[in-house]
Amino acid sequence: MTELRPDRDSPAAGAIEEELFRAQLAALGDEMALTIYRSSYSGVLKNIMDYSAALCDAEGRLAAQGLSVPGHLCSIPIALAAARRAYEGRIRPGDVLAMNDPYEGGMHLPDIFVFRPIFASGELIAWAATICHHTDVGGRVPGSNASDSTEIYAEGLRIPPLKLYREGVADESLFRIIEKNVRVPARVLGDLRSQLAACEIAERGMTELIARHGAMSVRRLIAATMDYSERLTRLSLAALPDGEASFTDWIDDDQIDAGRPIPLCCTVRKRGEQMEIDWTGSSPQVKGAINNTWSYTAAASFTAVKSVLAAEMPNNDGVFRAIRVIAPRGTIANALPPAACAARGLTGFRMLDCCLGALAALYPDRVPAASEGGNTGITIGGYDSERRPFIYVDFLSGSWGGRPWADGLEGNTNMFANMASFPIEVIEADNPLEVLAWRIVPDSGGAGRYRGGMALERTWRMLAEEGILQVRSDRATHRPYGLQGGAPGTPSENLLDPGTERERRLPAKLTMTLRQGEVFRHRLAGAGGWGDPLTREFSRVARDLAEGLVSIEAAARDYGVIARGDPPRLDLAASDALRQRLRAARGCAE
16 A cells, blocks of 8 residues: 655645644643742742743744643743844844833733743744742732832833843843842742743753754744644634624723722724724823833733634734734823733723623624623731731632623633632642632623633631731622623622721722731632523523522522522423513513
């Protein structure tokens, strides 16, 4: 039997080679990400996984991104471009660059970028890139992530593009400056070295690919990988109807001007194989630390668009080419210095929901209702009885909105974050804190044909003498929206000493002293529902009742479903009659 193989120079052989290379490049990006996961010191990396790793071509364009955070989707090439400009013509083998300055390509100060050039026979072929959220980079509040800073100078150590290594030799002065400006230097420097290890893995892997394919072919194949993503993106966009739609959502406030809502305005314009995301009309930059840099706004925009496309294309520069992002300078979408931006994550999450709201007007069968508003940021930091510093950094994962085809998820990270919830056992082992509860809140997801995910709630007791509590949350007054007749989710909530005579309701964003024995509870918002709740299948309501996610009272109130007993059993005849009465009351025949 004759074996049929494509000719080495045939189109089929070229396509096979490109597909294999894409897989190899993606695997290398994942190996970088896993290296950080396995070698990092802090919980924010090894437990929550707030980091990203990527490979870029010689010109700094994103070629492959590992298993990591969508919020970093656009930040790496923008930060790398700033670093390349700073050392144009002075990049050598063995160099390693680092930076975190939001106004030179970064996002916020806790996110430190590390870049390593990869050479072959003296020629620059690619860049290894990592970004990690560090436990602390100094500043006025432990964790360097407070919402109520009013200028960047209060937020921590600001690192412009600098060489961490010069031709393989570490710059000990820079390491010492970092060490002396952070509260937990062993953890920060340990995490920094995990980034260096990931870049070393990338260089080894790229060296092997170059040895296998040759330097010229590797450059060609990287370019082909980007072109492939561009083709898929444009084909997916071309398959969508043309149109234009706008959506406005509101951030509760910025903690400084308490109670003053902040508008986010997004207009989506789709023409042919291109899409434009325009943030014109959004608030001017604010006093508090929730301002975005351009890269984070772009990342939210790209994530929203990519979530409605039919094809699964690799995350790289090719995706960006078909999507234009407009973010006017001096606004919350593209702040100018010295604006504070440590808590910019809140705005990025809310921008994702806002952009999806505009996309829902164009493509209602592809877009879910609003999520919980984004992972809540919690930091508790101070000193134990031995004057040893502790800093607990957590980003609580919540719930997704109801989808056009399925219920929302609960206990799941926001799609813009791709992170994990901090295990209770690790929190208590590493910090003077006791976790009293971590639970799903019944009746908190927006009702709908497909309900929103339920809210999650976590409660802590302070065991140290005192510490600084910092909370970055939202959706306390502007609830997550429902779509296509779905109901909004329940609001978020912060309580001090809940269930006692000292109980006190706290604002959504806060910085305060938490003293020994005091209890703090945070409840995330519930996600919005999708579709008319009176069309929800009885079997879905029955399952929610059995699982304790929906009460008998809420089943009748929100879904027109009558249930009795323990465990609850549906009365189908009574439910049909109730739904008919509810439809008649609102003037609906069906």
